[in-house]
Amino acid sequence: MSILLATLFAFVVSYIVFKVLIWVWWKPKNLEKCLRKQGIDGTPYKILFGDVMEFSSTTEQAQSTPMNLSHSITHRVVPFPLRIIQRHGPISYTWNGVVPRVTIMEPELVKEVLSNKSSSFTKIENHPLVKLLANGLASHEGEKWAKHRRIANPAFHFEKMKVMVPAILASCVDFVDKLEKLGVSSNNGTFELDVWPEIQKLTVDIISRTAFGSSYEEGLRVFQLQTELAKLLHKVLPFLFIPGFRFFPTREVRKMKEIDRELRTLLKDIIIRKRESIGNNKDGEVHKDDLLGLMLDSNQKHIQDNNNSKKVGMSIEDVIEECKLFYIAGQGTTASLLVWTMVALSMHPEWQAQAREEVLSLFGSNNPNFDGLSHLKIVNMILYEVLRLYPPVVLLSRYNSKEIKLGNLTLPPGVEIAVPTILVHHDRELWGDDAEEFNPKRFSNGISKATNNRVSFFPFGWGPRICIGQTFAIIEAKMAVAMILQHFSFELSPTYAHAPYNAQDLEDLQPQYGAHIIFHKL
Known part of the structure; x- marks a missing residue:
């Protein structure tokens, strides 16, 4: 009887260890491999925590002192996403714990994600403690x-x-x-x-x-x-x-x-x-x-x-x-x-x-x-x-529940999509050299004219x-x-x-x- 219980206990422990390893290592590494195969660059996976600690410390440091008086505020508000895009490009990924977060800034891709015609991009399921705030x-x-x-x-x-x-x-x-x-x-x-x-x-x-x-x-x-x-x-x-x-x-x-x-x-x-x-x-x-x-x-x-x-x-x-x-x-x-x-x-x-x-x-x-x-x-x-x-x-997020085409990319299930609103709104390629200047005239003929009918203002x-x-x-x-x-x-x-x-x-x-x-x- 004791041998049977010991065997059962060993089996349960092994199963739990196996599932944990899949969760914290095998699945993230496979998702990382899939993204890199398609030419998407990003931060290397760090077991369990991902980039959470670096995100927090970078934000804390950036916001530890006031900035000069200007509308160029992205380096203070979203320092970590800004740095990642500058290093790895407008389509890149970071790690929200064990989940890869793919950042996109191209208006056509933003349109695909936010229009969600295929119902594949869903709101990220909030943690029960987050739901206490509003659900x-x-x-x-x-x-x-x-x-x-x-x-x-x-x-x-x-x-x-x-x-x-x-x-x-x-x-x-x-x-x-x-x-x-x-x-x-x-x-x-x-x-x-x-x-x-x-x-x-x-x-x-x-x-x-x-x-x-x-x-x-x-x-x-x-x-x-x-x-x-x-x-x-x-x-x-x-x-x-x-x-x-x-x-x-x-x-x-x-x-x-x-x-x-x-x-x-x-x-x-x-x-x-x-x-x-x-x-x-x-x-x-x-x-x-x-x-x-x-x-x-x-x-x-x-x-x-x-x-x-x-x-x-x-x-x-x-x-x-x-x-x-x-x-x-x-x-x-x-x-x-x-x-x-x-x-x-x-x-x-x-x-x-x-x-x-x-x-x-x-x-x-x-x-x-x-x-x-x-x-x-x-x-x-x-x-x-x-x-x-x-x-x-400053940022919108969605979760990819199944494999889907996004532009030329094929995203596997289990990926978070991040649309950094503030970075798109400040993008010089979309808004011109005065993107970080206060110029209400750009909206004199409405939003469509200001954006050239692109999804760049949301x-x-x-x-x-x-x-x-x-x-x-x-x-x-x-x-x-x-x-x-x-x-x-x-x-x-x-x-x-x-x-x-x-x-x-x-x-x-x-x-x-x-x-x-x-x-x-x-």
Whole structure:
């Protein structure tokens, strides 16, 4: 009996060792061989860790000090991918743990990957701890993605945005009033302010009003919880490739799960109250001025159109995840766009003056309105140029689930595809010698003319998975920029430290040391 048990134990141990060897050595080395055979160059495979440690150390070193004041920011934001492309070419690979990550920059290849006509390129399955941050529409695949997209789409139609404008305006009025009070208490209406935390508060307030119609305090709490969760996630990021890490009883993991429970309870209460307000409202209009109400309305209609089958609709857990995504995507993306617009217009006063002249000619001293916002051509050009130079999400990734042709390449299954948005946006071959200069004129005739109809500008993604909230973000940014320009001129403070910063693909592009700006009341 003891011999049998010993034999069985030896067999199990051998099998586990065999599987581990396949995972950490045989499969990566075979994938590496396959890529090199096709002329793709890259970093040599390092067992288990790949390039994770070098990526982290290179990023930490690059972001340890501010940079000179310029829009040439790729060396600080994505130092490791930039170095790899410079050494190994625009199609090259690195190692995300045991998985090869093939980087592509050619617009035609980017188009193939992001259009995903063959359904071979899928979103990378997020680690369970990453899903605590948000696991909504942006993370889903297949039928679940299609269902959620169909249900969420009506809430983001352009005409629906019109009913959101009063809420956006109310938040912007409060923001400008706060700035004006600072001007009154200062000498000659001039004062200095780190606008980054104030812009974050503004976008939290806007998403609270437009998404949920909830109180600012509730919205602020959701933002605080998700911010804390993102910081903890950043700490554990280098260890996520370890099997079963989510079960490790570390302080960070325990705290993340605790925050998730509080976040879900808070959002569930908001959703239940919204459902009750819909049920108590006979004419069904009270809920149609916020995104959550519109989505719940669309969900209910979707269920009714399918013989009241709840299987075709979203559950309350699904709605909670979409609400988390509202905040993490809606707040972060617009905050990033607004702060870099403020910095860029401070660096380029001639464009600030042109934008102000346009705003004043359209609105004078009156509050901006929905129809007028669509006529802000110069402001629109400026926002596009800021999105080109400072895209909120600096890198998009996909996973290749089966062997597929990509251009002249044949990619085996098990490969990650990386599209470095910021590097494509700064590519001189695509944008000319002034690629790293602020030149909104390039968008004077629209995106198609600026890109020569190539997929070289995609700050909100591209293809069927393009960000559903991009129109909302642009309207929000136009309103805020227009109102600031109406009331103030502004410039960078001598204390401003230029330090664009991205925490390993987890956060939107942010100013690491804030954005200190001097305002002058007009």
